[in-house]
Amino acid sequence: MTHQKLQQIKQALNAKFFDRKEEIDALLTALLARQHILFIGPAGTGKSALSSMLGEIVEGSRYFQHLLTPFSTPEELFGVLSLKDLEQGVYKRNISGMLPEAHFAFIDEIFKANSAILNSLLTLINERIYYNNGVPIRSPLMTIVGSSNEYIEEGEGLEALFDRFLLRYEVEYIKETNTFLAMLKQTTSVPVPKLTMDELTFHQQVCERVEISDSIYETxxxxxxQLMDEGIRPSDRRFKQALPILRAQAYLDGRTEVAKADLAILKHALWEQVEQKDKTAEIIIQIAHDSIESFIERVGPEFEEILLKSQNAMVQKTPDARKELSDLLVQGKTLFLEVQAMTRQQPDRAELRNLKEHMHQRLLHMTSMVIGF
Incomplete structure (x- = not known):
């Protein structure tokens, strides 16, 4: 049940799906946080292939997948009516193997849901309950991935369904030519490590214990x-639901406390209408991140001080030197994880990548020092 397996899954998915790092991080974050995610984008961008990995990653889970059309009926998602019960005037569905019994689901073209499907779908997504002939049935559903080629339009009656998805991502075609060519040349299938349901439950429970400091709450x-000042008013519920996402982001990076950089994911969660998306991202990125320069000015000297203390401990070789070295190594790794999180959010900044590489090499050296002491 080590965290290392999560990293192996993440690495394998990035090798399997080109130019989908952000979407993969989001999918694993939603999985750990038991939240739902929406992918918006044109056909052929790999939305369904990536989403279907939920069913493959977790062994022993039940996975449901379906493509909706304007003519879809409730039977396609919730099961056919039981003829035996219907003969006795009981309107009951056979939900075996259908969406209400799934742990994970992918619903393609989800905004094609009509009124006959919508109410049951809303309750299932939000409350994890399906009413079968008026009897509430608790669903094991953890995460639904919804997909659509386009956003909803005003007046379609789909606002409530759209709101049920905490994370919303636009998925585009591969941007870089070299990456596109690498995708074309890929001939071998990349195996993806698996989690058992027990392992997933363990990771989800540990995620719930990730700390959120007062400074993060204040941020x-x-x-x-600032969103309200711009006329953007995400609900209190949406902010509350975002907390497990922040914890999962930190845990996925190997940290036990939410860092300021983790807040950047909220640019995919806190806007209400499409036209608010860019402004929301601008506000969140501006507030959530220290400037790169001030971040490096803070982290760089802290890390160099750790290196200096470790060298002194090696020279002095006091009885407590090994413990001191181990503690310093933990401090160094914590700083490295901060840099790693910032680099993930600002991948184009060379100075961050250089700092990350420098810290990585020095931490490897410190680790060998501790082992060989």
């Missing part, structure tokens, strides 16, 4: 106020 309040 969330600042984000909320």
């Amino acid at each position: 969330l309040g600042k984000i909320r106020q």
Whole structure:
């Protein structure tokens, strides 16, 4: 049940799906946080192939997948009516193997859901309950991935369904030519490690214990106020639902506390209408990140001080030197994880990548020092 397996899954998915790093991080984050995610984009961008990995990653889970059309009926998602019960005037569906019994699901063209499907789908997504002949049935559903080629339009009656998806991502075609060519040349299938249901439950439970400091809560309040100043008013419920996402982001990076850089994922969660998306991202990125320069000015000297202390401990060789070296190594790894998180959010900044590489090499050296002491 080690965290290392999550990293192996993440690496394998990035090798399997080209130019989908952000979407893969989001999918694994949603999985750990038991939240739902929406992918918006044209056909042929790999939305369904990536989403179907939920069913393959977790062994022993039940996975449901379906493509909706304007003519879809409730039977396609929730099962056919039981003829035996219907003869006795009981309107009951046979839900075996259908969406209400799934742990994970992918619903393609989800905005094609009509009124006959919508109410049951909303309750299932939000409350994880399906009403079969008026009897509430608890669903094991953890994460639904919805997909659509386009956003909803005003007046379609789909606003509530759209709101049920905490994370919303636009998926585009591969941008870089070299990456596109690498995708074309890929001939071998990339195996993806698997989790058991027990392992997933363990990771989800550990995620719930990731700490959120008062400074992070205060920053969330600042984000909320600035969004409101721009006329963007995400619900209190949406902010509350975002907390497990922040914890999962930190845990996926190997940390036990949410960092400021983790807040950047909220640019995919806190807007209400499409036209608010860019402004929301601008506000969140501006508030959530220290400037790159001030971040490096803070982290760089802290890390160099750790290196200096470790060298002194090696020279002095006091009885407590090994423990001191181990503690310093933990401190160095914690700083490295901060840099790793910032680099993930700002991948184009060379100075961050250089700092990350420098820290990585020095931490390898420190690790060998501790082992060989």
